[in-house]
Each structure stands twice: as C-alpha cells, then as structure tokens.
Amino acid sequence: xxxxxxxxxxxxxxxxxxxxxxxxxxxxxxxxxxxxxxxxxxxxxxxxxxxxxxxxxxxxxxxxxxxxxxxxxxxxxxxxxxxxxxxxxxxxxxxxxxxxxxxxxxxxxxxxxxxxxxxxxxxxxxxxxxxxxxxxxxxxxxxxxxxxxxxxxxxxxxxxxxxxxxx
Numbered sequence: 001x002x003x004x005x006x007x008x009x010x011x012x013x014x015x016x017x018x019x020x021x022x023x024x025x026x027x028x029x030x031x032x033x034x035x036x037x038x039x040x041x042x043x044x045x046x047x048x049x050x051x052x053x054x055x056x057x058x059x060x061x062x063x064x065x066x067x068x069x070x071x072x073x074x075x076x077x078x079x080x081x082x083x084x085x086x087x088x089x090x091x092x093x094x095x096x097x098x099x100x101x102x103x104x105x106x107x108x109x110x111x112x113x114x115x116x117x118x119x120x121x122x123x124x125x126x127x128x129x130x131x132x133x134x135x136x137x138x139x140x141x142x143x144x145x146x147x148x149x150x151x152x153x154x155x156x157x158x159x160x161x162x163x164x165x166x167x
Contacts (some may be wrong), residue, residue, distance in 0.1 A: 004112040005066070006043075006052035012053065013061045014043050021096040025134075032131035043146055045095075054114070056107055061081040062101040065110045066093040067117050074154050075162070076125060081150025084164045089125040097139070111144045115167045124167050128159035143167075 007013060015090075022033045031166035046066050053116045055063040068091045075083070092114050111126075118126055129152055130137040137160070146163040153159055 001034070001109065002056040003109070004054060004056070005050060006047050006054050008044070008047060010052075010054055010061060011040060011043050011047070015040060016066045017061070017096045017098050018043070018094075020099045024099070028133075030133045032134055037057070041156070042143055052108075054083065054107060055113075061098075063095070063097040063106045063110060064082055067091070067114045067133045068093065069118075069123065069151050071120060072127070074129075074152050074160075078150040078152050078162055081148070081162075082146060083127070083149050083162075084166055085125045088123050089127050090114065090121070090123050092126060092128045095102075095140075107140050108144060111140070118167060125164060126167060127162065127164045129154075129162045132159065132161050136165075 006103050018033070018038055026034060043052060049068075051066050051068045054061045068138050069088070070091075071089075072091055089142060092111065095107055095110050114126060118124070125153060126146075127149075128141055130141070141163045144165065146165040149162045149164050152162045153160060
C-alpha cells in the first residue's frame with residue numbers, strides 16, 4: 001500500500017469514495033456529510049493546500065483523508081471538557097474508505113500514516129472531531145488511543161465531539 005498526497009487527477013475517484021460514505025451515513029441515519037459536503041470544491045481546496053491524502057492498493061485509490069497542520073478556529077472553544085495539550089497539533093479530517101475495502105484496517109492505516117506525518121513535522125498531538133452519532137468513527141478513535149476531550153462547534157454551528165491523542 002502507498003500513502004501519498006492527492007493530485008488533481010484523483011478528485012473524481014476521491015469523490016466516488018466520499019459519495020459512498022455519504023450513502024453509508026444516510027443509511028445509518030447519521031446526519032453527517034448530507035448537505036453537499038464535502039464536495040469537489042472542498043476536495044480541490046484540500047489538494048491546493050497540500051493536505052489531501054490517498055491510500056493506494058494495487059495502484060487503485062481505496063481511501064482518502066485530510067491531514068492539516070493549521071490551527072482550527074472551531075477548536076478554540078471546547079465545552080464540557082478540555083484538550084489534553086495546548087501545543088501545536090495536527091488534525092485529521094474526512095476519513096473515507098471505499099466500500100469494497102472496508103474491514104481491512106485502512107482507517108487504522110490512515111491514523112498511523114497521519115501520526116508519522118505529524119512526527120516528521122515535530123508535532124506530537126493529533127485532534128479529530130466527529131458527529132456524535134458516528135459511532136464507527138468514535139470506536140476507531142478509541143481503538144487508536146484517542147481520548148474524548150469535549151464538545152466543539154463548527155463554524156456553521158454544527159455540534160461535534162472532539163478527541164485528541166499525544167504521540
């Protein structure tokens with residue numbers, strides 16, 4: 001498997017995987033990624049900012065994510081808890097795995113690669129937020145030693161539960 005930065009020619013394949021995730025959330029009754037988000041514009045912006053990544057298996061894109069080192073405005077105010085650290089941090093967003101490759105541990109691989117990226121940038125903390133109904137993501141985070149830290153609100157007012165891990 002290969003973990004690499006996304007390029008513009010990856011966008012249509014990334015969007016296929018995102019659409020599968022949107023459909024999965026819809027079928028599970030999870031109100032996440034249901035209002036034309038993320039869309040091509042968001043993915044192109046992620047690529048332009050150098051923070052979009054894909055996993056390839058046999059030269060086929062099978063998973064996607066974003067790893068950012070920019071401070072998140074929505075992480076400034078956390079309620080019902082607190083962050084583990086106040087240091088610089090990396091952020092993982094938009095983990096999505098092709099439906100045909102679920103159950104192979106690719107989400108765990110994304111977290112592992114993200115940790116390596118952070119360490120190579122001398123960053124020893126990773127933060128993630130997710131929808132409170134997204135139990136599979138919460139379980140993934142807990143299995144990878146992320147700790148629940150509290151509640152944050154996105155810029156559009158959406159409530160998310162926040163996790164952090166020191167590495």
